[in-house]
Amino acid sequence: MIEGLVRAAVAGDEDALEELTAIAAAEPARLAGQLSLLLDAGVLWPPILYRGADGDLVRRIVEDVDAGRAADRLNHLFLILAHASDPHAERALRRWQESPPPGADRLYVGALAYAHEAGWTVAPDGGRRELCAPTAYRMIMNEVPGPAGGPACPWCTSPLWTVVDLDAGLPEVAEALAHTGWAGRLRIATCHLCACYTTLYCRVTPDGGAAWFAGNGRPEYLPDTARPEDPPAMLPAVGTRRASPFQASAWDEGGSTLGGRPDWIQDAEHADCPGCGQPMDYLGLVGGADLDFGEGAYYLHLHAPCGFAAVSYQQS
Structure with a gap:
């Protein structure tokens, strides 16, 4: 079922993409094994699709950003990392806030500003603060x-x-x-x-x-x-x-x-x-x-x- 929806979304089926988004919201782990296919196909929106992104996918995105291979996609990739639950994603956004990666000069806000789209922020003490309720x-x-x-x-x-x-x-x-x-x-x-x-x-x-x-x-x-x-x-x-x-x-x-x-x-x-x-x-x-x-x-x-x-x- 998931594989079929992913293939349809990659082909441009908006109904399939909407169904995948609903699955990502409720049960993000169900999409974890398919996210690399969506990434390869350039399906980067909505970023909530990547809530269940694992460490391997996050590290791949971070490496591409650091190497300058994603300068034209930074806006979407920062949003994806803000939504991802893997801690490597948050660490990367914090690092890029201080040392922006290639292409960041085209963006209007710093890397950590994207956290607001995913419902969290950095508190004055430096810790992560959730802005939204889990229920x-x-x-x-x-x-x-x-x-x-x-x-x-x-x-x-x-x-x-x-x-x-x-x-x-x-x-x-x-x-x-x-x-x-x-x-x-x-x-x-x-x-x-x-x-x-x-x-x-x-x-x-x-x-x-x-x-x-x-x-x-x-x-x-x-x-x-x-x-x-x-x-x-x-x-x-x-x-x-x-x-x-x-x-x-x-x-x-x-x-x-x-x-x-x-x-x-x-x-x-x-x-x-x-x-x-x-x-x-x-x-x-x-x-x-x-x-x-x-x-x-x-x-x-x-x-x-x-x-x-x-x-x-x-x-x-």
Whole structure:
């Protein structure tokens, strides 16, 4: 079965490639023996295909990069190595961050910046820090009453939207938030309109406090609205555990997810904490399809040590 899918993907069958990607997300070891064929055929995208890359394949890629034989493919190969679980891959990216390989001058970011695409970063102490949870849960939208007074966006005057209201005392929530170190109630409030134009931050406290961050920077291109708009009258409840942390969907109804890995519509965009500048932990996404928007997704971030949450938005 796997061999047939690989042959079809090499021949350009996008359905086969999509099926292989789903296998790589859930059971990466099943593809390990076939990855060299994909590499030889130039099938380098999506890089999640190479999650199960073993030491031999990683060393082969690293040798090609060091020897200058891959200067025209560095972008894709750095992404592949960022997703690979073999420790040789991380060591190579760290080395190339300090001593860039041939061709790296054509790239816009350093080698370790590619780690964000794979959901990790290097902490200030030099250790690896995972930005995403290893488990994920469905988020099921429930209708709630519309806003009746309360805080409003200082830019467009629309009522602030409570995107999530989570109790870390619940086992499933505690599991999805474990990588963040958060304890207590977590409520994230934002402007559903202005968040579509820039990442918006709020200060959060373990008693459920969520306050607009005065340091949010209003972009010059933010349009003037004729009148405020009510936010979605929806609040997600945590549902069943997903089979894989990669099953969030920014496109499909039912794709809203707590924990796991983001389904980026564009490039990875882990928000930086406005307090310390470190990348924030990823919490989950609320898809536009679940809000009757049709497309687009709101991505949720948290940096517990500084008490900041953030909401960013992407669309095609």
